[in-house]
Amino acid sequence: MxxxxxxxxxxxxxxxxxxxxxxxxxxxxxxxxxxxxxxxxxxxxxxxxxxxxxxxxxxxxxxxxxxxxxxxxxxxxxxxxxxxxxxxxxxxxxxxxxxxxxxxxxxxxxxxxxxxxxxxxxxxxxxxxxxxxxIADELRADLRAGAEAALPRDAELPDLSGDSVSVHLRLGDYADPANARIHGVLPAEYFAAACARIREARPDARFFLFSDQPREARARLSGLDLTVVEGGSRAADLALMARCRHHVIANSTFSWWGAWMGPGGITVAPRQWFAPEKQAGMDLSDLFPEGWIRV
CATH class of the missing domain: 3.40.50 (Rossmann fold)
Incomplete structure (x- = not known):
């Protein structure tokens, strides 16, 4: 039937x-x-x-x-x-x-x-x-469990206890000039300002860099004290980002979820989510949960 x-x-x-x-x-x-x-x-x-x-x-x-x-x-x-x-x-x-x-x-x-x-x-x-x-609590629990299951069992994982901070720099398709009209890669100045905001509140914070191109990301943010993390897969990266207490996200829904799945510390997000011309006149107020800081 x-x-x-x-x-x-x-x-x-x-x-x-x-x-x-x-x-x-x-x-x-x-x-x-x-x-x-x-x-x-x-x-x-x-x-x-x-x-x-x-x-x-x-x-x-x-x-x-x-x-x-x-x-x-x-x-x-x-x-x-x-x-x-x-x-x-x-x-x-x-x-x-x-x-x-x-x-x-x-x-x-x-x-x-x-x-x-x-x-x-x-x-x-x-x-x-x-x-x-x-359904936030139920969904968050399911996403965390699914991401954790994707972590490699034979690899040494970083210690993300205490005031750990995930910092996500998305490159890949964002670095394509054709994508600059939509998003584009955030400048190093944003990450410096965002990390400084967290450092003010958490002097002992430790910053961990996540990216789809870790080497290039590290070079772009060479002025910051960051430890590069490579989870091995998208789900594993999400799991490790969610383990961090605080978050500096990119203009990317991927790191948005890494922060949302996390334990609820300080999250800093970029004011410039889209390229300026595309974002003009758009209402982004409902994208970011209450309490997230925009820089």
Missing amino acids: ASTRPEICAGLQGGLGNQLFQYAAGRALAARLGAELSVHPRARGAAGIKAVGLAELGLTPRMRTGHGGPLRRAALNLAKPIARALGRDVVKTPPGWRGRIHRERGFAYDPVFETLQGSWYLAGYFQSWRYFAA
């Missing part, structure tokens, strides 16, 4: 940090509605499915795949000009989807989310802690 429960399907896009926001919003809505939870890679083909990083943290919701056959794709292509004229994107839901579509209407938290009933496909980034505040 087919299930009569509603279903919440979270469309996944972006890297692991982005996917965690989308998953968390979907999980919170499913919990409120007593609904089934599924996820759907919005990128077409095997590459999109392989890019799903949730399993690295032990998260295994039902996976919906595909975007339909040639006729459906042709219909979606015909709908694109109309959608563009309305200032909207065509949402490629999975084959057989019968629920409604909830499109993110802006970067800030949308209270309409609290009124949704029935089955919904979530299309957007949902980058606010407020979307999943109701």
Whole structure:
């Protein structure tokens, strides 16, 4: 017999940090509605499915795949000009989807989310802690457990007790000139100011550098007293970042989660999350939890 429960399907896009926001919003809505939870890679083909990083943290919701056959794709292509004229994107839901579509209407938290009933496909980034505040303790425990399970068992791990501070510098795709219009790499001056803020409050703080390119990151921040940490995988890096008492995050959802999963010390975040031109006029107030310091 087919299930009569509603279903919440979270469309996944972006890297692991982005996917965690989308998953968390979907999980919170499913919990409120007593609904089934599924996820759907919005990128077409095997590459999109392989890019799903949730399993690295032990998260295994039902996976919906595909975007339909040639006729459906042709219909979606015909709908694109109309959608563009309305200032909207065509949402490629999975084959057989019968629920409604909830499109993110802006970067800030949308209270309409609290009124949704029935089955919904979530299309957007949902980058606010407020979307999943109701399940925060449960979600944090699950993410910590999944990340810890990814730590290498035969490697010597750093001592992150006491006033340890994770410092994350994202390079990789951010260093690509094409990405400078969206994010771009934060300057060394930000990290110096952020570390100084923590040092003022915690004179005995020890700073640990995390990056997708550790050597290059160390060279860029050569003026700071940092110990480079290499966890061995994205999940392992998250586990070690979350073990730190305090955090200096990059303009990256990856280190956002490393700080959010942590024990609740001092977190410093950049005021410049996006490139200046892109960030102009955007409301970022719901991205950062209460108490986080912006520099």
